[in-house]
Amino acid sequence: MGRILRGLAGEGHLRVVAAETGDVVEEARRRHGLSPTATAALGRAMTGALLLAQLLLKTPKERLTLRLEGTGPLGGLLAEADAQGNVRGYVQNPQAEVPLRPDGKLNVGEVLGPGFLRADRSLPSGEVYSGTVPLVSGEIAEDLAHYLWQSEQIPSAVLLGVRVRGEGEVEVAGGVAVQVMPGAPEEVLKRLEANLAGLAGLTPLLKERDLEGALEVLLAGLGFERTDLRALGYPQNEIPARFRCRCSREKALEALVFFTPEEREEMIVKDGGAEVVCHWCGEVYRFSPEEIRTLVAEVRCPDCGALWLYPKADGTSFRIEGDACRCGRRVELPFQGQAQA
Missing domain, CATH: 3.55.30.10 (Hsp33 domain)
Known part of the structure; x- marks a missing residue:
């Protein structure tokens, strides 16, 4: 030290x-x-x-x-x-x-x-x-x-x-x-x-x-x-x-939510799971198909598929910044009052 x-x-x-x-x-x-x-x-x-x-x-x-x-x-x-x-x-x-x-x-x-x-x-x-x-x-x-x-x-x-x-x-x-x-x-x-x-x-x-x-x-x-x-x-x-890195297994799993459901399913079919490597510290996190399939409660843009909202394990939520998606569509989120950055 x-x-x-x-x-x-x-x-x-x-x-x-x-x-x-x-x-x-x-x-x-x-x-x-x-x-x-x-x-x-x-x-x-x-x-x-x-x-x-x-x-x-x-x-x-x-x-x-x-x-x-x-x-x-x-x-x-x-x-x-x-x-x-x-x-x-x-x-x-x-x-x-x-x-x-x-x-x-x-x-x-x-x-x-x-x-x-x-x-x-x-x-x-x-x-x-x-x-x-x-x-x-x-x-x-x-x-x-x-x-x-x-x-x-x-x-x-x-x-x-x-x-x-x-x-x-x-x-x-x-x-x-x-x-x-x-x-x-x-x-x-x-x-x-x-x-x-x-x-x-x-x-x-x-x-x-x-x-x-x-x-x-x-x-x-x-x-x-x-x-x-x-x-x-x-x-x-x-x-x-x-x-000391601020990464964790929970954060690594949350990172997979930025892939579409179809992409995550492809990870399961082709690789039998997923592997996330932290750039900051090199720690490797491996996730089973069952863990990956828990990432289902998310909201995406109907037009381009961009991630708008997903609930985090600590009870807070990630949501897109601003009122417009990258494709220009207006962001419409359910229960917006509960979402936290």
Whole structure:
């Protein structure tokens, strides 16, 4: 399990969030069968999502999703995190690989390629606030710092690192985000810049000195003061970080309702059932013909067959948004007052 630390430095003028995520990234690598460079890309994005969740989310039920789309062989990736340290993610092409950089490091920028970064902050009400910026380098840390400045007006330094062993297993992974508060004195900024300029990279520090040691080097002369998280319900004074997906067998079965009854019957006849794979975590759910045939209480468009309504097992209902179907027909639902999004 990974961990997240929070604190202040520079006499309160710097807000600091740091994460150690080696176990988290290794689970993602194992679940998705990632190549070394794909592991580094997804590991950096997941770690970055955990850091930004601490900086940007206001309530426990909010979620932050990072989407990086590029023209490189990776195809793109998604990472989703909350403020409780839960994170999940996946890439489009798990086995994508490119040659190492001239300095011998994994070439995340090339495997991702030019493109864009979008960050979505999902509220409990269903509202989503989004910001999109072009990728600066594709190395992800620099791209996240650019996003924080362009979309959130937060001047920040972001460091991310993932190191894999020769066979592909994750050796160490983590990240640090330093947010500059308004009115920070010039001497604080100069000291931070000097410390950053003197770093050879984050992963060597994490390997040699652990997370606390890395913060000592990064924030030397700036008086880092760790936030006491025990008052927030974390007895170890750190937030556990873990790979945790929100999928379930119930949700996987509900996904089959988006197939027509005829298509579901074909699954039964041809395959003897159905198999649903979660993109986020790679979990496989298999369903018998009897389970599939329980999905009968649904309402579809008489013209195009689009799904309009179906009852969920928790007593709520899914219903189409808006008053018109995709084919233009007016949506007419029975018992509309009971339907919930």
